[in-house]
Amino acid sequence: MQMKHFFAAFIAGAAILASAPGYCDTYPSKPIKIVVPFSAGGTTDLLARAVGAELTKSLGQTVVIDNRGGAGGNVGADLVAKSTADGYTLLMGTVGTHGINQSLYPKLPFDPIKDFAPVTLVASVPNVLVLNPGFASKNKITDLKSFIAFLKANPGKVNMASSGNGTSIHLSGELFKTQTRTFMLHIPYRGSGPALTDLMAGQADVMFDNLPSSLQFIKSGRLLALAVTSSKPSPALPGVAPIAAAGGDLKNFEASSWFGILAPAGTPKDIVNKLQQEIAKALSSQTVKERLISQGADPVGNTPEQFAAHIQAETLKWAKVVKAAGAKVD
Numbered sequence: 001m002q003m004k005h006f007f008a009a010f011i012a013g014a015a016i017l018a019s020a021p022g023y024c025d026t027y028p029s030k031p032i033k034i035v036v037p038f039s040a041g042g043t044t045d046l047l048a049r050a051v052g053a054e055l056t057k058s059l060g061q062t063v064v065i066d067n068r069g070g071a072g073g074n075v076g077a078d079l080v081a082k083s084t085a086d087g088y089t090l091l092m093g094t095v096g097t098h099g100i101n102q103s104l105y106p107k108l109p110f111d112p113i114k115d116f117a118p119v120t121l122v123a124s125v126p127n128v129l130v131l132n133p134g135f136a137s138k139n140k141i142t143d144l145k146s147f148i149a150f151l152k153a154n155p156g157k158v159n160m161a162s163s164g165n166g167t168s169i170h171l172s173g174e175l176f177k178t179q180t181r182t183f184m185l186h187i188p189y190r191g192s193g194p195a196l197t198d199l200m201a202g203q204a205d206v207m208f209d210n211l212p213s214s215l216q217f218i219k220s221g222r223l224l225a226l227a228v229t230s231s232k233p234s235p236a237l238p239g240v241a242p243i244a245a246a247g248g249d250l251k252n253f254e255a256s257s258w259f260g261i262l263a264p265a266g267t268p269k270d271i272v273n274k275l276q277q278e279i280a281k282a283l284s285s286q287t288v289k290e291r292l293i294s295q296g297a298d299p300v301g302n303t304p305e306q307f308a309a310h311i312q313a314e315t316l317k318w319a320k321v322v323k324a325a326g327a328k329v330d
Contacts, residue, residue, distance in 0.1 A: 027087055027271050031062040034090045034261070037076025037097055039069040041193025042163055043210035047122055047259050047297065048092040054282035055275075069190035072166030072329065073097040074108060081110035085266035087275065090119070093262045096167040099314035103322040104166040104329050112315075118307040119261040120276045122283065123297040126230030126256050127172045128211045129243065130223040135205045144227050144246050147206075151182035160184035161195040161204035165329040169195075171318065172208035172229050172255040174325040179249045199223070210257050211236060211296030229255040236296035255321075258314070260300075260307055272304055 032055065036048045045067060052063035068076035077097040083089035091097070098112045131141060141147045151158060162170035165188045177184060187204055189195035192213045198204045200222050207214075211234060217223040218237070227243040228234050231254045243253045261279060263272060280301030282288050292299045302310070322328075 027274065028059050028061040030088065031064055032059070032088050032090065033064045033066050034092055035076045035080050036065055036067045036092050037069065037073035037094070038067065038163055038167075039189075039191030039193045040067050041196070041213065042191045043125060043212040043257070043297070044073075044092050044094055044259055045191070045193070046212055046295070047292075050288065050292065051092075051122060051261065051279055051282065054285075054288060055278055058278045058282065067191075069164070072101055072104070072164040072170070072188075074101060074105070074110075074166075077112070078109045080262070080264060081115035083264050085117075085264040085268075087263060087267055087271035089264065090275070091116070091262045092122070093260050094167070095256075095258050095314055095318070096164070096170075098260075098262070098311050099258075100168065100171055100318045100322065101166045102315065103319040104171075104327055106328075113311075115265050116262040117265050117267045117272055118304045118311060119263055119272055120279050120304065121258060121260040121300040121302050121307045121310055122279065123292055123299050124256055124258040125210050125212055125297045126228040126234050127169060127208045128214055128218070128228050128234075128237065128240070128296075129176075129206070129208055129226045130199070130214050130218065131206050131226060132199055132202050132204070133221065133224045134202055136224045141224075141226075144241075144243065147226055148180050148182065148246075151180065151184065155183045156185060158184045158206060159187050159204045161187050161189060161199050161207040163192040163195055163209075164188050164190060168255060168257040169208050169210065171321060171325070171327065173206075174327045175253065175255055175321055176208065176243070178325045179253060181249075196223075208255075212292075215296050229253065234296050236294060258310070260310075276301075276304055 034048045036045045038044045048065050055063045073096045080091035139150050160173045199207050218225045225240050283299040283301040
């Protein structure tokens, strides 16, 4: 099947998911599980917990967060893809699990399009280029220009941490390496949490982390922020310019992340709609909105059909990035 027909079927499926009257009369009648395909402490985990707390209040059932890291998010995504389609097992998907991995991995244990029912895009966030302050001080790195100069003079001597192969954190670094014609040794972890721990301990030198999970450490001085990967500055990090502002080969650099709730394919349409409505309501509340924005996230809460179209566009975009970077995971 050609890719455009494949995506057309995906979007149509998001609009006509199997439905049966009466499901929402009793849903939910037991706890709901949101699988986070990365370890605790990263942005995916933070957003899932924020959404879960609000759903617990609005739905009257406990929402449990289940961290299942590994393989760039594929372990957790596969678990949900193969779960019962009843609305009780959900995935906090990411640009990695649903925009990048199908281009990066030659063989996935699940189909990111056919095996999921999009619920809603929760938030988008910029990544931020952060360095271990001791590493930066030792090598007289104070800004993006001096960092690139150091990379060019020391190829292969800088360790680049990521939350896992195929994540936007990984691919942001690969794109940066390609456009600056530099080389850093990639060290994948099972999530942002452990990667940040090693970065701050000096076991790694640099990371293109999601802003929300790094922000507190930037503010406390435990990480040095050089630039953000979005096309515009982030209100949560005033004074830190986009990588694209460096101009030259970096003038079009843009590599933001996004996070959204998905259910297994075949989940009844009325349950999908109920979840979308409750999540959108939570994201539009002043308290939640202000909290996410202050952490560097931009809350969304769109419809299942809009989220499906977003996944389509992102899949095509990142396929080009993966090809240009020559990135591959066996």
